[in-house]
Amino acid sequence: MALPSIARRHGTKKVVIIRHEGTEDEARTEVEAMIQAESGFFDVTTPIYEGDVVEIPDPRGGIDRRLAAEVRVNDYGSKQLHHTQVKWGKAPAARTAPVRRLSIEHLHPEVISAASDLFADGHYSSAVYEACKSLEVRVRQLTGIDKSGAALMGEAFGGKEPRLSVATAPGRSGVDEQEGFLSLFRGSRLAVRNPKAHELAKDDDPRHALEYLGLASLLHRRLDTATSSHS
DSSP: OOOOHHHHHHOOEEEEEEESTTSTTOEEEEEEEEEOSSEEEEOTTOOOOTTOEEEEEOTTSSEEEEEEEEEEEEOOSOGGGOEEEEEEEEOOOOOOOOOOOOOGGGSOHHHHHHHHHHHHTTOHHHHHHHHHHHHHHHHHHHHOOOOOHHHHHHHHHOSSSOSEEOOOSOHHHHHHHHHHHHHHHHHHHHTTSSHHHHTSSOTTOHHHHHHHHHHHHHHHHHHHTOEEOOO
């Protein structure tokens, strides 16, 4: 890095430049810089801009945070004099990046296939219905049971030797787990058999619909690892 001669004489230290702190686009870049009380000197090509936060090792321990309040790029004259000077301001309190929001793109592929077009077009109740119906289709394919709705789910997941086992724990815990998912699979059909009558996801409520699609996605993922006794 070609810092100006003043920086080379007085020494540099490694600092971290933070862009878009606290957002999903946050980026951190480690560079060398000469740090003074009121300003810092960087190589002229350093990607630092007004509003960036700079983290500087504090000789007393810990990290000193400073705001790039003013950035001056000096690229005139001799290349030996080229540098970027940053005037410091008070940095805001450190912020963590937000948790990424759930979206339909992150759901199970079967849900995306069945519901994404309807969801994108604003037909939320139909999207929920088709996503839950895709569970029924898949369970029928995995078991060969020629039934539908709650009866299909009861035969597939119920009984002492279920046709599809989704339990992950042994013993009594596994029995309880299987019974719990039996209720969820049955409920996915009983509750949304007629989306217009039940009004589970009105066509003006995408958040409500996404919650139901999330349930369908969870159940599809259980089917991914289910143990089948169907021959």
